[in-house]
Amino acid sequence: MENKNRERILKNLEFNSRIDLHDLAIMLNITEADLANEIADMEKEKIICGYPTLINWDNTDKEQVTALIEVKVTPQRGIGFDMLAERISRFNEVTSVYLMSGGFDFMVLIEGKSMKEVAKFVFDKLSALESILSTSTHFVLKKYKDHGVDLFTEKKDEREMVSA
Protein backbone atom coordinates (compact mmCIF):
# COMPACT_ATOMS: atom_id res chain seq x y z
CA MET A 1 0.00 0.00 0.00
CA GLU A 2 1.27 3.46 -0.78
CA ASN A 3 2.65 5.57 2.01
CA LYS A 4 0.07 8.24 1.36
CA ASN A 5 -2.73 5.82 2.27
CA ARG A 6 -0.92 4.68 5.38
CA GLU A 7 -0.54 8.26 6.44
CA ARG A 8 -4.24 8.96 5.88
CA ILE A 9 -5.24 5.85 7.83
CA LEU A 10 -3.05 6.99 10.71
CA LYS A 11 -4.24 10.59 10.60
CA ASN A 12 -7.85 9.48 10.73
CA LEU A 13 -7.27 6.99 13.52
CA GLU A 14 -5.19 9.47 15.47
CA PHE A 15 -8.09 11.89 15.34
CA ASN A 16 -10.77 9.29 15.99
CA SER A 17 -9.74 5.70 16.72
CA ARG A 18 -13.40 4.71 16.90
CA ILE A 19 -14.04 5.62 13.27
CA ASP A 20 -16.14 3.02 11.48
CA LEU A 21 -13.73 1.01 9.33
CA HIS A 22 -16.42 0.59 6.71
CA ASP A 23 -16.61 4.38 6.38
CA LEU A 24 -12.86 4.83 6.48
CA ALA A 25 -12.37 2.34 3.67
CA ILE A 26 -14.80 4.35 1.52
CA MET A 27 -13.09 7.60 2.42
CA LEU A 28 -9.73 6.22 1.34
CA ASN A 29 -11.06 4.38 -1.70
CA ILE A 30 -9.72 0.99 -0.59
CA THR A 31 -11.50 -2.22 0.37
CA GLU A 32 -12.42 -2.86 3.95
CA ALA A 33 -10.32 -6.03 3.90
CA ASP A 34 -7.25 -4.12 2.67
CA LEU A 35 -7.80 -1.52 5.35
CA ALA A 36 -8.08 -4.14 8.09
CA ASN A 37 -4.91 -5.84 6.84
CA GLU A 38 -3.04 -2.60 6.71
CA ILE A 39 -4.05 -1.70 10.24
CA ALA A 40 -3.04 -5.17 11.44
CA ASP A 41 0.34 -4.77 9.71
CA MET A 42 0.89 -1.41 11.33
CA GLU A 43 0.02 -2.90 14.70
CA LYS A 44 2.62 -5.61 14.14
CA GLU A 45 5.19 -3.07 13.01
CA LYS A 46 4.50 -1.09 16.19
CA ILE A 47 3.44 1.92 14.17
CA ILE A 48 0.04 1.70 15.81
CA CYS A 49 0.86 1.08 19.46
CA GLY A 50 -2.57 1.20 21.04
CA TYR A 51 -5.96 2.87 21.04
CA PRO A 52 -6.24 4.71 24.36
CA THR A 53 -9.01 7.19 25.02
CA LEU A 54 -8.33 10.80 25.86
CA ILE A 55 -10.02 11.47 29.19
CA ASN A 56 -10.22 14.74 31.01
CA TRP A 57 -10.26 13.37 34.58
CA ASP A 58 -10.79 16.88 35.87
CA ASN A 59 -14.39 16.59 34.76
CA THR A 60 -14.94 13.48 36.87
CA ASP A 61 -15.20 13.01 40.64
CA LYS A 62 -11.98 11.03 40.66
CA GLU A 63 -9.12 12.71 42.48
CA GLN A 64 -6.10 12.65 40.26
CA VAL A 65 -2.90 14.63 39.88
CA THR A 66 -0.42 14.66 37.04
CA ALA A 67 3.23 15.56 37.48
CA LEU A 68 6.11 16.06 35.08
CA ILE A 69 9.41 15.00 36.57
CA GLU A 70 12.72 16.10 35.14
CA VAL A 71 15.25 13.41 35.87
CA LYS A 72 19.05 13.63 35.64
CA VAL A 73 20.91 10.34 35.46
CA THR A 74 24.35 8.87 34.89
CA PRO A 75 24.17 6.79 31.74
CA GLN A 76 25.37 3.28 32.28
CA ARG A 77 28.32 1.97 30.37
CA GLY A 78 27.42 0.11 27.20
CA ILE A 79 23.67 0.46 27.43
CA GLY A 80 23.31 4.21 27.61
CA PHE A 81 19.93 5.34 28.76
CA ASP A 82 17.73 2.55 27.49
CA MET A 83 17.97 0.11 30.39
CA LEU A 84 17.21 2.79 32.93
CA ALA A 85 14.32 4.18 30.87
CA GLU A 86 12.84 0.73 30.72
CA ARG A 87 13.08 0.37 34.50
CA ILE A 88 11.37 3.68 35.07
CA SER A 89 8.68 2.77 32.53
CA ARG A 90 7.72 -0.37 34.45
CA PHE A 91 6.07 1.52 37.30
CA ASN A 92 2.32 1.68 36.83
CA GLU A 93 2.22 5.31 37.97
CA VAL A 94 4.41 6.31 35.04
CA THR A 95 2.40 7.22 31.93
CA SER A 96 5.21 8.48 29.68
CA VAL A 97 8.98 8.49 29.62
CA TYR A 98 10.94 10.60 27.13
CA LEU A 99 14.68 11.01 26.68
CA MET A 100 15.32 14.73 26.35
CA SER A 101 17.92 17.03 24.94
CA GLY A 102 18.98 19.97 27.13
CA GLY A 103 19.46 20.37 30.86
CA PHE A 104 18.10 17.02 32.05
CA ASP A 105 17.85 13.50 30.66
CA PHE A 106 14.37 12.04 31.16
CA MET A 107 10.99 13.63 31.26
CA VAL A 108 8.76 11.30 33.26
CA LEU A 109 5.00 11.80 33.41
CA ILE A 110 3.31 10.45 36.51
CA GLU A 111 -0.31 10.09 37.44
CA GLY A 112 -1.30 9.60 41.06
CA LYS A 113 -4.27 10.01 43.39
CA SER A 114 -2.72 12.89 45.30
CA MET A 115 0.38 15.04 45.62
CA LYS A 116 1.33 12.89 48.57
CA GLU A 117 1.19 9.74 46.50
CA VAL A 118 3.32 11.27 43.75
CA ALA A 119 5.81 12.57 46.31
CA LYS A 120 6.03 9.12 47.83
CA PHE A 121 6.72 7.64 44.42
CA VAL A 122 9.52 10.12 43.77
CA PHE A 123 11.15 9.55 47.14
CA ASP A 124 10.69 5.83 47.49
CA LYS A 125 10.86 4.57 43.97
CA LEU A 126 12.38 6.96 41.51
CA SER A 127 15.15 8.57 43.58
CA ALA A 128 16.04 5.19 45.00
CA LEU A 129 17.06 3.85 41.61
CA GLU A 130 20.80 3.80 41.19
CA SER A 131 22.15 6.12 38.50
CA ILE A 132 19.51 8.76 39.28
CA LEU A 133 21.35 11.96 40.12
CA SER A 134 18.47 14.31 40.76
CA THR A 135 14.76 14.86 40.15
CA SER A 136 12.68 17.97 39.82
CA THR A 137 8.91 17.54 40.11
CA HIS A 138 6.33 19.84 38.53
CA PHE A 139 2.63 19.38 39.23
CA VAL A 140 0.08 20.07 36.52
CA LEU A 141 -2.50 22.60 37.69
CA LYS A 142 -4.86 22.51 34.74
CA LYS A 143 -4.90 20.90 31.31
CA TYR A 144 -5.98 23.05 28.38
CA LYS A 145 -5.00 21.00 25.40
CA ASP A 146 -3.96 17.38 25.26
CA HIS A 147 -2.97 15.21 22.30
CA GLY A 148 -4.06 17.94 19.91
CA VAL A 149 -7.48 18.22 21.50
CA ASP A 150 -8.66 21.50 22.94
CA LEU A 151 -10.23 20.48 26.26
CA PHE A 152 -12.05 23.73 26.85
CA THR A 153 -13.56 25.35 23.82
CA GLU A 154 -16.58 23.66 22.42
CA LYS A 155 -16.34 23.75 18.64
CA LYS A 156 -19.55 24.95 17.10
CA ASP A 157 -20.44 25.75 13.55
CA GLU A 158 -20.16 29.52 13.24
CA ARG A 159 -21.19 29.61 9.62
CA GLU A 160 -24.29 31.56 8.70
CA MET A 161 -26.61 30.57 5.93
CA VAL A 162 -25.32 32.95 3.31
CA SER A 163 -25.70 33.02 -0.41
CA ALA A 164 -22.45 31.30 -1.38
Added chain:
Amino acid sequence: MRDFVNKEIKKIKPSGIRKFFDIAKEIDGAISLGVGEPDFDTPWHIREEGIYSLERGKTYYTSNAGLKDLRIEICNFMNRKYNISYEWNKNILVTVGGSEAIDMALRAMIDPGDEVIITTPCYVSYEPCATLAGGIVKTIPLKNENEFRLTKAELENAITPKSKILIMCFPNNPTGAIMEKKDLEEIKDVIIKHDLVVISDEIYSELTFGKNHISIASLPGMKERTIVINGFSKTYSMTGWRLGYACGPENIIFQMTKIHQFAIMCAPTNSQYAGVEALKNGDDDIIYMRDAYNERRRFVLKRLEEMGIPCFEPKGAFYVFPDIRGFGLSSEEFCLRLLKEEKVVVVPGNAFGESGEGFIRISYAYSIDDLKNALARVENFINNYLAK
Protein backbone atom coordinates in the same frame (compact mmCIF):
# COMPACT_ATOMS: atom_id res chain seq x y z
CA MET B 1 -43.28 60.64 -2.97
CA ARG B 2 -41.45 59.23 -5.97
CA ASP B 3 -40.14 55.69 -6.04
CA PHE B 4 -36.46 56.32 -5.57
CA VAL B 5 -35.30 52.83 -6.37
CA ASN B 6 -33.50 52.07 -9.60
CA LYS B 7 -35.74 50.17 -12.02
CA GLU B 8 -33.02 47.79 -13.16
CA ILE B 9 -32.23 46.77 -9.59
CA LYS B 10 -35.86 45.98 -8.94
CA LYS B 11 -35.87 43.57 -11.84
CA ILE B 12 -33.04 41.54 -10.32
CA LYS B 13 -34.30 38.58 -8.34
CA PRO B 14 -32.78 37.90 -4.94
CA SER B 15 -30.48 34.89 -4.85
CA GLY B 16 -32.27 31.54 -4.91
CA ILE B 17 -29.99 30.26 -2.16
CA ARG B 18 -31.08 33.15 0.04
CA LYS B 19 -34.73 32.40 -0.58
CA PHE B 20 -34.29 28.79 0.42
CA PHE B 21 -32.20 29.53 3.50
CA ASP B 22 -34.87 31.93 4.72
CA ILE B 23 -37.27 29.00 4.80
CA ALA B 24 -34.68 26.75 6.43
CA LYS B 25 -34.06 29.24 9.23
CA GLU B 26 -37.64 28.83 10.38
CA ILE B 27 -37.26 25.07 10.84
CA ASP B 28 -36.12 24.15 14.31
CA GLY B 29 -33.27 21.66 14.58
CA ALA B 30 -32.56 21.58 10.85
CA ILE B 31 -29.10 20.26 9.96
CA SER B 32 -27.38 21.72 6.99
CA LEU B 33 -25.48 20.41 4.03
CA GLY B 34 -26.13 23.72 2.37
CA VAL B 35 -23.34 26.05 3.32
CA GLY B 36 -20.92 27.06 0.57
CA GLU B 37 -17.90 27.78 2.72
CA PRO B 38 -15.18 25.67 4.31
CA ASP B 39 -15.77 24.31 7.81
CA PHE B 40 -12.13 24.65 8.85
CA ASP B 41 -11.07 27.60 10.94
CA THR B 42 -8.44 29.77 9.28
CA PRO B 43 -5.12 28.13 10.21
CA TRP B 44 -3.75 29.73 13.35
CA HIS B 45 -0.44 30.93 11.91
CA ILE B 46 -2.43 32.96 9.38
CA ARG B 47 -4.80 34.38 12.00
CA GLU B 48 -1.84 35.16 14.21
CA GLU B 49 -0.24 37.21 11.44
CA GLY B 50 -3.47 39.20 11.10
CA ILE B 51 -3.47 39.84 14.85
CA TYR B 52 0.21 40.79 14.77
CA SER B 53 -0.49 43.33 12.05
CA LEU B 54 -3.01 44.96 14.38
CA GLU B 55 -0.51 44.97 17.21
CA ARG B 56 2.02 46.65 14.98
CA GLY B 57 -0.51 49.38 14.25
CA LYS B 58 -1.23 48.38 10.67
CA THR B 59 -4.57 50.08 10.81
CA TYR B 60 -4.30 52.29 7.73
CA TYR B 61 -5.28 51.94 4.08
CA THR B 62 -2.89 50.09 1.84
CA SER B 63 -2.24 51.19 -1.73
CA ASN B 64 -5.37 50.79 -3.85
CA ALA B 65 -4.14 47.73 -5.70
CA GLY B 66 -3.00 46.06 -2.47
CA LEU B 67 0.18 45.61 -0.43
CA LYS B 68 3.27 45.21 -2.54
CA ASP B 69 4.33 42.10 -0.57
CA LEU B 70 0.96 40.53 -1.10
CA ARG B 71 0.96 41.21 -4.82
CA ILE B 72 4.46 39.75 -5.09
CA GLU B 73 3.34 36.63 -3.21
CA ILE B 74 0.29 36.34 -5.46
CA CYS B 75 2.62 36.40 -8.49
CA ASN B 76 4.80 33.71 -6.88
CA PHE B 77 1.73 31.60 -6.16
CA MET B 78 0.37 31.90 -9.71
CA ASN B 79 3.76 30.98 -11.07
CA ARG B 80 4.46 28.11 -8.69
CA LYS B 81 1.02 26.56 -8.94
CA TYR B 82 -0.24 27.32 -12.44
CA ASN B 83 2.84 28.32 -14.34
CA ILE B 84 1.66 31.81 -15.27
CA SER B 85 3.99 34.75 -14.85
CA TYR B 86 2.57 38.10 -13.84
CA GLU B 87 4.22 41.33 -12.77
CA TRP B 88 3.16 42.45 -9.33
CA ASN B 89 2.83 46.12 -10.23
CA LYS B 90 1.00 45.65 -13.52
CA ASN B 91 -1.17 42.56 -13.48
CA ILE B 92 -2.56 42.20 -9.96
CA LEU B 93 -5.47 43.81 -8.13
CA VAL B 94 -6.23 42.76 -4.55
CA THR B 95 -9.97 42.86 -3.91
CA VAL B 96 -12.59 42.36 -1.23
CA GLY B 97 -13.08 38.69 -2.00
CA GLY B 98 -13.33 37.12 -5.42
CA SER B 99 -16.84 38.55 -5.70
CA GLU B 100 -15.58 42.11 -5.93
CA ALA B 101 -13.02 41.11 -8.53
CA ILE B 102 -15.81 39.66 -10.70
CA ASP B 103 -17.84 42.84 -10.40
CA MET B 104 -14.84 45.07 -11.17
CA ALA B 105 -13.84 42.99 -14.18
CA LEU B 106 -17.35 43.17 -15.62
CA ARG B 107 -17.68 46.88 -15.01
CA ALA B 108 -14.27 47.56 -16.52
CA MET B 109 -15.04 45.73 -19.74
CA ILE B 110 -18.74 45.85 -20.60
CA ASP B 111 -20.04 48.46 -23.01
CA PRO B 112 -23.83 48.74 -23.19
CA GLY B 113 -25.25 45.92 -25.26
CA ASP B 114 -22.18 43.70 -25.08
CA GLU B 115 -23.08 40.08 -24.68
CA VAL B 116 -21.71 38.20 -21.72
CA ILE B 117 -21.71 34.43 -22.04
CA ILE B 118 -22.13 32.61 -18.75
CA THR B 119 -21.92 28.87 -18.30
CA THR B 120 -24.59 27.59 -15.93
CA PRO B 121 -25.22 26.19 -13.36
CA CYS B 122 -23.02 28.78 -11.74
CA TYR B 123 -22.43 30.92 -8.73
CA VAL B 124 -25.25 33.38 -8.25
CA SER B 125 -23.45 36.70 -8.78
CA TYR B 126 -22.33 36.56 -12.41
CA GLU B 127 -25.65 37.27 -14.05
CA PRO B 128 -26.80 40.20 -11.86
CA CYS B 129 -23.35 41.82 -11.94
CA ALA B 130 -23.19 41.53 -15.73
CA THR B 131 -26.70 42.94 -16.08
CA LEU B 132 -25.97 45.84 -13.72
CA ALA B 133 -22.88 46.67 -15.75
CA GLY B 134 -25.09 46.99 -18.85
CA GLY B 135 -24.32 43.65 -20.42
CA ILE B 136 -26.74 41.26 -22.08
CA VAL B 137 -26.46 37.82 -20.53
CA LYS B 138 -26.44 34.68 -22.67
CA THR B 139 -26.26 31.47 -20.73
CA ILE B 140 -24.87 28.14 -21.81
CA PRO B 141 -26.63 25.37 -19.91
CA LEU B 142 -23.95 22.76 -19.28
CA LYS B 143 -24.95 19.11 -19.29
CA ASN B 144 -24.77 16.34 -16.77
CA GLU B 145 -23.73 13.88 -19.49
CA ASN B 146 -20.64 16.05 -20.15
CA GLU B 147 -19.90 16.14 -16.41
CA PHE B 148 -20.88 19.81 -16.61
CA ARG B 149 -17.83 20.74 -18.66
CA LEU B 150 -18.03 23.38 -21.39
CA THR B 151 -17.65 21.92 -24.88
CA LYS B 152 -16.41 23.59 -28.01
CA ALA B 153 -19.76 23.17 -29.76
CA GLU B 154 -21.72 24.64 -26.87
CA LEU B 155 -19.50 27.70 -26.83
CA GLU B 156 -19.56 28.09 -30.60
CA ASN B 157 -23.37 27.99 -30.59
CA ALA B 158 -23.67 30.72 -27.98
CA ILE B 159 -21.47 33.23 -29.78
CA THR B 160 -22.97 36.14 -31.74
CA PRO B 161 -21.26 39.18 -33.23
CA LYS B 162 -22.03 40.99 -29.98
CA SER B 163 -20.32 38.46 -27.73
CA LYS B 164 -17.47 39.92 -25.73
CA ILE B 165 -16.97 38.15 -22.42
CA LEU B 166 -17.07 34.51 -21.35
CA ILE B 167 -17.45 33.90 -17.61
CA MET B 168 -16.63 30.44 -16.44
CA CYS B 169 -15.86 28.89 -13.10
CA PHE B 170 -13.90 25.65 -12.77
CA PRO B 171 -13.69 23.88 -10.36
CA ASN B 172 -17.34 24.77 -10.29
CA ASN B 173 -19.80 25.83 -7.67
CA PRO B 174 -22.37 24.16 -7.57
CA THR B 175 -21.47 21.12 -9.69
CA GLY B 176 -17.90 20.34 -8.61
CA ALA B 177 -16.98 19.99 -12.30
CA ILE B 178 -13.46 20.70 -13.50
CA MET B 179 -12.01 21.44 -16.94
CA GLU B 180 -8.89 19.49 -17.79
CA LYS B 181 -6.20 20.68 -20.14
CA LYS B 182 -7.72 18.98 -23.18
CA ASP B 183 -11.12 20.55 -22.44
CA LEU B 184 -9.57 24.00 -22.14
CA GLU B 185 -7.54 23.58 -25.30
CA GLU B 186 -10.69 22.82 -27.27
CA ILE B 187 -12.50 25.96 -26.23
CA LYS B 188 -9.38 28.09 -26.42
CA ASP B 189 -9.43 28.12 -30.21
CA VAL B 190 -13.05 29.28 -30.26
CA ILE B 191 -12.29 32.04 -27.75
CA ILE B 192 -9.38 33.32 -29.81
CA LYS B 193 -11.21 32.97 -33.13
CA HIS B 194 -14.07 35.12 -31.87
CA ASP B 195 -11.80 37.51 -30.00
CA LEU B 196 -13.46 37.01 -26.60
CA VAL B 197 -12.10 37.87 -23.20
CA VAL B 198 -12.48 35.32 -20.39
CA ILE B 199 -13.29 35.97 -16.76
CA SER B 200 -12.10 32.73 -15.22
CA ASP B 201 -13.29 32.32 -11.66
CA GLU B 202 -10.75 29.91 -10.18
CA ILE B 203 -11.60 30.42 -6.53
CA TYR B 204 -11.68 26.63 -5.97
CA SER B 205 -8.44 26.04 -7.89
CA GLU B 206 -6.63 24.35 -5.00
CA LEU B 207 -9.50 21.98 -4.34
CA THR B 208 -9.12 19.43 -7.10
CA PHE B 209 -8.88 15.72 -6.49
CA GLY B 210 -6.54 13.52 -8.44
CA LYS B 211 -5.49 16.11 -11.00
CA ASN B 212 -3.97 19.52 -10.45
CA HIS B 213 -5.91 22.52 -11.62
CA ILE B 214 -5.01 24.03 -14.98
CA SER B 215 -5.72 27.71 -15.46
CA ILE B 216 -6.95 28.70 -18.89
CA ALA B 217 -4.60 31.69 -18.67
CA SER B 218 -1.63 29.30 -18.80
CA LEU B 219 -2.51 28.22 -22.36
CA PRO B 220 -0.59 29.96 -25.15
CA GLY B 221 -2.35 33.11 -26.31
CA MET B 222 -4.77 33.18 -23.35
CA LYS B 223 -3.00 35.22 -20.69
CA GLU B 224 -3.56 38.41 -22.66
CA ARG B 225 -7.32 37.76 -22.86
CA THR B 226 -8.06 36.28 -19.44
CA ILE B 227 -8.84 37.80 -16.07
CA VAL B 228 -8.13 35.12 -13.50
CA ILE B 229 -10.19 35.55 -10.35
CA ASN B 230 -8.89 33.85 -7.24
CA GLY B 231 -8.79 34.42 -3.52
CA PHE B 232 -8.18 33.15 -0.04
CA SER B 233 -11.68 32.10 1.03
CA LYS B 234 -11.68 28.54 -0.24
CA THR B 235 -7.94 27.84 -0.49
CA TYR B 236 -7.08 28.86 3.07
CA SER B 237 -10.51 28.79 4.64
CA MET B 238 -10.58 32.57 5.00
CA THR B 239 -14.11 33.51 3.91
CA GLY B 240 -14.69 36.11 6.60
CA TRP B 241 -11.47 37.96 5.83
CA ARG B 242 -12.90 39.05 2.49
CA LEU B 243 -9.76 38.80 0.45
CA GLY B 244 -9.45 37.97 -3.22
CA TYR B 245 -7.62 39.10 -6.31
CA ALA B 246 -7.71 39.48 -10.03
CA CYS B 247 -4.78 38.79 -12.36
CA GLY B 248 -4.92 40.01 -15.91
CA PRO B 249 -3.64 42.20 -18.72
CA GLU B 250 -2.24 45.50 -17.56
CA ASN B 251 -4.74 47.71 -19.38
CA ILE B 252 -7.75 45.92 -17.88
CA ILE B 253 -6.30 45.65 -14.37
CA PHE B 254 -5.51 49.38 -14.57
CA GLN B 255 -9.17 50.22 -15.25
CA MET B 256 -10.42 47.75 -12.64
CA THR B 257 -8.10 49.35 -10.10
CA LYS B 258 -9.63 52.73 -10.93
CA ILE B 259 -13.16 51.55 -10.13
CA HIS B 260 -11.90 49.69 -7.06
CA GLN B 261 -10.15 52.86 -5.90
CA PHE B 262 -13.36 54.88 -6.09
CA ALA B 263 -15.76 52.23 -4.86
CA ILE B 264 -13.74 50.37 -2.24
CA MET B 265 -10.40 52.13 -1.67
CA CYS B 266 -8.52 48.97 -0.73
CA ALA B 267 -9.06 45.49 0.64
CA PRO B 268 -8.92 45.21 4.45
CA THR B 269 -5.36 45.87 5.56
CA ASN B 270 -5.14 43.19 8.24
CA SER B 271 -6.56 40.60 5.90
CA GLN B 272 -3.84 41.49 3.44
CA TYR B 273 -1.11 40.88 6.00
CA ALA B 274 -2.69 37.56 6.89
CA GLY B 275 -2.84 36.81 3.17
CA VAL B 276 0.92 37.25 2.79
CA GLU B 277 1.46 34.64 5.49
CA ALA B 278 -1.06 32.29 3.86
CA LEU B 279 0.68 32.43 0.49
CA LYS B 280 4.15 32.14 1.98
CA ASN B 281 3.59 29.37 4.52
CA GLY B 282 0.18 27.88 3.83
CA ASP B 283 0.89 25.11 1.31
CA ASP B 284 0.66 22.40 3.99
CA ASP B 285 -2.69 23.74 5.16
CA ILE B 286 -4.02 23.34 1.63
CA ILE B 287 -2.91 19.71 1.50
CA TYR B 288 -4.42 18.99 4.90
CA MET B 289 -7.80 20.42 3.95
CA ARG B 290 -7.78 18.93 0.46
CA ASP B 291 -7.13 15.44 1.82
CA ALA B 292 -10.01 15.81 4.27
CA TYR B 293 -12.37 17.08 1.54
CA ASN B 294 -11.39 14.23 -0.73
CA GLU B 295 -12.26 11.65 1.92
CA ARG B 296 -15.59 13.27 2.56
CA ARG B 297 -16.26 13.48 -1.17
CA ARG B 298 -15.75 9.75 -1.57
CA PHE B 299 -17.96 9.10 1.42
CA VAL B 300 -20.83 11.23 0.10
CA LEU B 301 -20.62 9.75 -3.39
CA LYS B 302 -20.71 6.23 -1.98
CA ARG B 303 -23.71 7.02 0.18
CA LEU B 304 -25.57 8.52 -2.79
CA GLU B 305 -24.76 5.44 -4.81
CA GLU B 306 -26.14 3.24 -2.03
CA MET B 307 -29.32 5.30 -2.09
CA GLY B 308 -29.59 4.91 -5.83
CA ILE B 309 -29.26 8.63 -6.56
CA PRO B 310 -27.21 9.14 -9.72
CA CYS B 311 -24.36 11.61 -9.46
CA PHE B 312 -21.36 12.14 -11.73
CA GLU B 313 -18.04 12.12 -9.92
CA PRO B 314 -17.10 15.74 -9.27
CA LYS B 315 -13.34 16.26 -9.17
CA GLY B 316 -13.23 19.71 -7.64
CA ALA B 317 -14.60 22.19 -5.09
CA PHE B 318 -16.57 20.74 -2.15
CA TYR B 319 -19.92 20.03 -3.73
CA VAL B 320 -21.69 17.11 -5.27
CA PHE B 321 -24.56 17.74 -7.66
CA PRO B 322 -26.76 14.66 -7.73
CA ASP B 323 -29.45 14.13 -10.33
CA ILE B 324 -32.87 13.86 -8.65
CA ARG B 325 -34.98 13.87 -11.81
CA GLY B 326 -35.91 10.24 -11.24
CA PHE B 327 -38.05 11.19 -8.25
CA GLY B 328 -40.54 13.21 -10.24
CA LEU B 329 -40.14 16.29 -8.05
CA SER B 330 -38.75 19.67 -8.98
CA SER B 331 -35.52 20.68 -7.26
CA GLU B 332 -37.39 23.05 -4.99
CA GLU B 333 -40.09 20.52 -4.12
CA PHE B 334 -37.44 17.93 -3.36
CA CYS B 335 -35.48 20.28 -1.11
CA LEU B 336 -38.57 21.63 0.65
CA ARG B 337 -39.89 18.18 1.40
CA LEU B 338 -36.48 17.00 2.56
CA LEU B 339 -36.33 20.00 4.83
CA LYS B 340 -39.83 19.53 6.23
CA GLU B 341 -39.76 15.77 6.59
CA GLU B 342 -36.16 15.13 7.65
CA LYS B 343 -34.89 18.62 8.51
CA VAL B 344 -31.92 18.53 6.19
CA VAL B 345 -30.92 21.62 4.22
CA VAL B 346 -29.55 21.18 0.72
CA VAL B 347 -29.79 23.78 -2.04
CA PRO B 348 -32.09 23.30 -5.06
CA GLY B 349 -30.07 23.20 -8.28
CA ASN B 350 -32.23 25.80 -10.00
CA ALA B 351 -30.85 28.42 -7.58
CA PHE B 352 -27.78 28.30 -9.85
CA GLY B 353 -29.64 28.77 -13.12
CA GLU B 354 -32.37 26.92 -14.96
CA SER B 355 -29.97 24.25 -16.11
CA GLY B 356 -29.62 23.23 -12.46
CA GLU B 357 -33.26 22.15 -12.38
CA GLY B 358 -33.51 18.46 -11.54
CA PHE B 359 -30.39 18.58 -9.38
CA ILE B 360 -29.51 19.47 -5.81
CA ARG B 361 -26.30 20.87 -4.41
CA ILE B 362 -24.87 19.05 -1.41
CA SER B 363 -21.89 20.66 0.27
CA TYR B 364 -19.45 18.32 1.96
CA ALA B 365 -17.71 21.06 3.92
CA TYR B 366 -18.85 19.22 7.05
CA SER B 367 -17.31 16.64 9.36
CA ILE B 368 -17.73 12.97 8.50
CA ASP B 369 -20.02 12.56 11.51
CA ASP B 370 -22.27 15.40 10.33
CA LEU B 371 -22.31 14.03 6.80
CA LYS B 372 -23.12 10.56 8.03
CA ASN B 373 -25.96 11.81 10.14
CA ALA B 374 -27.43 14.09 7.48
CA LEU B 375 -27.15 11.52 4.70
CA ALA B 376 -28.91 8.93 6.86
CA ARG B 377 -31.80 11.38 6.99
CA VAL B 378 -31.69 11.85 3.23
CA GLU B 379 -31.85 8.09 2.85
CA ASN B 380 -34.82 7.97 5.18
CA PHE B 381 -36.55 10.63 3.15
CA ILE B 382 -36.02 8.75 -0.06
CA ASN B 383 -37.15 5.43 1.34
CA ASN B 384 -40.31 7.04 2.71
CA TYR B 385 -40.91 8.84 -0.55
CA LEU B 386 -40.50 5.69 -2.60
CA ALA B 387 -42.70 3.68 -0.25
CA LYS B 388 -45.62 6.04 -0.83
